[in-house]
Amino acid sequence: MGLFGLNEKRCKPIGKQAIVDEYGTLAYCCLGRKPRERLTVSELQRYDSGLVKGKLATGPYYRELTPKSDTLVFIRVDYGSTIDNLMRKCEDDIRKRMEVPAFQQLIMDGQFEIAIATTDRLNGQRAEKIREAILRRSWPIRFRVEGVPGLFELW
Template sequence: MQTPCPTKFGEKVSKTRLSDRDYEILDHIKRYRMTTRDVLQKLFFADSDISAVSKVTSRLIQMNVLQKYALDADRVYFGLGEVAAKLHGLSASKASAHGPQALIDNYAALQFCCNGAVPRERLLVSELKQYIGGIRGKKLRPGMFYIDYQGGQSRLAAMRVDHGSSPAHLLRRSREYLERVVANPGIASLIHQKSFMLTILTAFDDKKTQIEDCISRQEWKVFFRVEVVKGLRPLLTASAQKGQLPGAEF
């Protein structure tokens, strides 16, 4: 079914029609703040080859519904265009390229949730509020949460991305993060109920093993998950070469 794009977003778009799948793609990008061709193919074009993805994204870019940016030297990513930002009630600033840290964090979250062996869904800030009652708390980073299922139990999980720090530093910052966010009553309650998790996303298989070993040597009040994100390493390398690598923000 074809749905007319609202006319208030410009004459060019008002004369064009967006399909239900187009709107689903826009909702997906709003949730993950970016997307890539491989993720789009997996989620929306499973029965088609990659050329179908390129055809649709090219059309949406021409309509200023999507924007295309360089991910690294060989890959691109897509974000909302100005028309889509208005459609979702977002400011025009949301229709712009990510900074170096946001790019790494959002790419890691996208690949972990959408391209991993187990499908997961990143929470919108409005959805997070339903779990914890509010988003007060220093450096809570409300856009980096999802619901994790492990051992038959669901837990609210905060994603944290390894930007190249040592395992010991990552876990020291993890403990500092927990000390901060426990000030949020909703999160404090979940920790008490053993229903809160930290998920560390790294680019390296050997680093995953090292982090898990460090975790096992300490006592924690929360559960951990450590996962390797394929395709993250080139972004870290590019940021390091530009002197933009900020280190993991825990």
């Protein structure tokens, strides 16, 4: 057992990719157009226990509640690689979730989305190119694309 009763693995320094992922998620939730609250694994389990399957449960999610819908949103952070690579990652995100019945049901009901957190630099061109790439493909879900401050500097 490590610091504050945490597993020792959780007390070690994280790598560059994890830093980009955690910062991008935090910036998307806290510095975006509107505040969002990232779900913990236990909150995700309370939302639907069937969603807590392996590593999919630890991904960054939040709920978008409106008077008409309750949508589970997965946050995919853009690492600055090619947009084709980002689209492949999104395809993989969906494919893995389609293998889990609870996620599959959310997808079929239109209650699952992917939010892509990208840089707010480059005059919004990166976000626009991502939106264009999304429109060139057929997807079973909706996407949100939003630029966040500070991400570009971590690439």
